[in-house]
Amino acid sequence: MKKRVFTNVIMALLVVGLFLTVSCAQKTVTSEPDTKTDQKTSDQAKAKVNPLKPVATGDADVDFINLDIYFDFDSAELTVDAQAVLQGKAGYLKADKNIKVIVEGHCDERGTTEYNLALGERRAKSAKGFLVDLGISESRLSYISYGEEQPAVAEHNADAWERNRRGHFDIK
Amino acid sequence: MIYKKLIKAFSFFVITLFVVVHGNSIVYCQDVTILNINNASIRKIPLAVPEFKQFLKGANIEQDAKEAQKFLMDAFNFTGYLKIIDERAYLAKPSETGIAKNDIDFLDWTGIGAELLITGGISVDNNKVKLWLRLFDTFDMRLLVGKIYTGESDDLREIIHRFCGEVSKKLTGKRGVFGSKIAFVSRVNGKKEIFKCEFDGFKPEQITFHKSISLSPAWSSDSKWIAYTSYAKGKPDIYIKNLKEKRGAIINKEGMNIAPAWVPGQFALVASLSFSGDPEIYLLTGTGKIIKRLTDSWGIDISPKFSPDGKNLVFVSRRRGSPQIFIKNLETNQIRRLTFEGGYNTSPAWSPNGDRIAYVGIRDGRIDIYTIGIGGESPVQLTSAAGDNEDPSWSPDGSLIVFSSTRQRGMAKLFVMTAAGEEQRKLLKLNGEQTDPDWSMVND
Numbered sequence: 001m002k003k004r005v006f007t008n009v010i011m012a013l014l015v016v017g018l019f020l021t022v023s024c025a026q027k028t029v030t031s032e033p034d035t036k037t038d039q040k041t042s043d044q045a046k047a048k049v050n051p052l053k054p055v056a057t058g059d060a061d062v063d064f065i066n067l068d069i070y071f072d073f074d075s076a077e078l079t080v081d082a083q084a085v086l087q088g089k090a091g092y093l094k095a096d097k098n099i100k101v102i103v104e105g106h107c108d109e110r111g112t113t114e115y116n117l118a119l120g121e122r123r124a125k126s127a128k129g130f131l132v133d134l135g136i137s138e139s140r141l142s143y144i145s146y147g148e149e150q151p152a153v154a155e156h157n158a159d160a161w162e163r164n165r166r167g168h169f170d171i172k
Numbered sequence: 173m174i175y176k177k178l179i180k181a182f183s184f185f186v187i188t189l190f191v192v193v194h195g196n197s198i199v200y201c202q203d204v205t206i207l208n209i210n211n212a213s214i215r216k217i218p219l220a221v222p223e224f225k226q227f228l229k230g231a232n233i234e235q236d237a238k239e240a241q242k243f244l245m246d247a248f249n250f251t252g253y254l255k256i257i258d259e260r261a262y263l264a265k266p267s268e269t270g271i272a273k274n275d276i277d278f279l280d281w282t283g284i285g286a287e288l289l290i291t292g293g294i295s296v297d298n299n300k301v302k303l304w305l306r307l308f309d310t311f312d313m314r315l316l317v318g319k320i321y322t323g324e325s326d327d328l329r330e331i332i333h334r335f336c337g338e339v340s341k342k343l344t345g346k347r348g349v350f351g352s353k354i355a356f357v358s359r360v361n362g363k364k365e366i367f368k369c370e371f372d373g374f375k376p377e378q379i380t381f382h383k384s385i386s387l388s389p390a391w392s393s394d395s396k397w398i399a400y401t402s403y404a405k406g407k408p409d410i411y412i413k414n415l416k417e418k419r420g421a422i423i424n425k426e427g428m429n430i431a432p433a434w435v436p437g438q439f440a441l442v443a444s445l446s447f448s449g450d451p452e453i454y455l456l457t458g459t460g461k462i463i464k465r466l467t468d469s470w471g472i473d474i475s476p477k478f479s480p481d482g483k484n485l486v487f488v489s490r491r492r493g494s495p496q497i498f499i500k501n502l503e504t505n506q507i508r509r510l511t512f513e514g515g516y517n518t519s520p521a522w523s524p525n526g527d528r529i530a531y532v533g534i535r536d537g538r539i540d541i542y543t544i545g546i547g548g549e550s551p552v553q554l555t556s557a558a559g560d561n562e563d564p565s566w567s568p569d570g571s572l573i574v575f576s577s578t579r580q581r582g583m584a585k586l587f588v589m590t591a592a593g594e595e596q597r598k599l600l601k602l603n604g605e606q607t608d609p610d611w612s613m614v615n616d
Binding site for chain 1: 385446
């Protein structure tokens with residue numbers, strides 16, 4: 001029974017998620033879902049978005065690798081945005097059952113090296129767990145933590161930190 | 173100096189009492205410690221180190237004499253508890269008038285405020301160097317340490333540091349930092365490798381060549397082994413490496429194998445292994461076999477370090493929702509929380525004297541080094557307003573702390589400060605970023 005409720009919640013999230021997946025990286029840019037809107041017109045709104053984060057291209061293969069999920073500082077909890085991205089990845093993985101994936105957990109440079117290794121592992125595991133809950137076989141998913149060792153952006157500022165606190169997905 | 177004499181008299185009384193009470197002839201400590209380096213507000217003792225007297229002339233004697241004097245000055249400047257008086261103020265020239273006690277007019281030295289004097293003599297013969305070194309208490313007009321050393325010219329620095337160890341032992345009761353080494357992580361061509369250097373940053377030397385990410389070096393108590401974490405085989409495993417012989421072991425269980433630290437005086441270590449699902453701390457043999465699991469909680473348990481007596485373990489745990497420092501008594505198995513201020517306290521290091529823990533705390537987005545008493549008393553912030561400061565490690569005598577800081581152009585470099593946070597200075601000049609310093613506990 002409990003599982004049923006959970007599945008329903010997941011389904012609900014899936015619907016919201018699918019919508020968000022399309023526009024998640026730009027959702028604060030514009031209220032229009034049309035991603036082709038001239039970017040110059042939304043300079044002011046753009047300032048709210050981390051310019052270092054990649055955006056969805058619509059190409060499923062490219063997006064699967066390029067779209068990371070992001071975490072709050074010292075947190076391994078999946079945000080609504082992160083869950084939406086994971087929904088998209090689950091869909092992709094369901095479409096091709098041969099694909100095996102390695103989930104990487106990463107942290108920003110702040111805090112202790114060793115603690116960040118552990119935090120990165122928790123991030124990778126929570127992303128992996130979410131995919132398993134969505135029906136992806138555990139045997140297709142492995143994980144590794146890189147702690148703060150492999151930043152996506154080698155800068156030392158809030159935008160870079162935000163971009164570096166991430167879960168990354170690679171096809172094996 | 174009257175004060176000093178009083179202390180000496182009192183100490184003598186105590187020692188005598190000790191001997192009398194115990195009714196045997198084993199004297200606990202006959203040498204009187206002149207200086208307590210653990211005192212936070214230490215007054216630096218002024219020391220004079222005049223030019224060396226050159227005996228038997230050899231080819232490079234002038235240069236060697238100058239170098240020996242400079243090694244002495246640099247070594248004592250590094251300690252943080254001695255102050256070298258400027259050579260230009262010296263009234264006498266023992267290099268001409270003699271370096272033995274009878275040759276010295278101590279008024280020349282007390283007159284310029286020098287409380288201690290080191291005289292040196294040197295002879296060089298076919299690259300063999302001989303050194304006569306003496307430490308005097310100028311007010312007591314007393315020889316405190318007198319040593320003669322012989323060796324190769326190339327070993328001049330090492331010989332001087334051996335003498336410095338003797339001086340340190342006389343003054344503080346401990347051999348100090350001399351002869352100890354610091355292991356650290358340095359970036360080489362975008363990869364991270366383990367390096368070591370001498371206590372003062374001299375002679376940095378790469379000791380791993382994995383061309384991968386290598387982290388968290390830890391010296392064994394006897395300094396013969398280094399344990400570290402490396403991604404050399406694709407995921408974080410622990411490597412246990414003998415520095416002299418080609419021997420070692422790898423701990424490569426499923427999941428992460430990280431954060432090694434040695435058990436004091438034993439060929440055994442603790443580390444965080446996550447094969448059970450989340451990082452827990454285990455006691456392991458020096459060859460990597462699990463002896464015992466030491467923590468059991470759903471959260472992250474990481475960065476274990478032993479108390480110097482091996483009876484307690486300090487570590488970081490997220491069991492209360494944020495990373496905080498905890499201490500486990502290994503005899504009673506009781507665990508207590510040490511840090512309560514702030515939502516992020518990590519990277520603990522137990523002082524060699526056993527009384528304090530250095531750690532990293534984040535407050536208002538600033539990452540700094542703190543120390544706290546092992547009972548949770550008197551927390552002190554040692555760094556502030558100078559970049560991010562991480563990875564504290566104590567010198568073997570507990571007088572200094574080495575750490576990494578991004579205070580210069582945002583790039584992580586190694587720095588040293590006194591245990592009270594004074595005299596913060598860069599340890600070494602080396603290309604790339606340096607982090608994760610670990611100070612060896614042996615002086616050899």
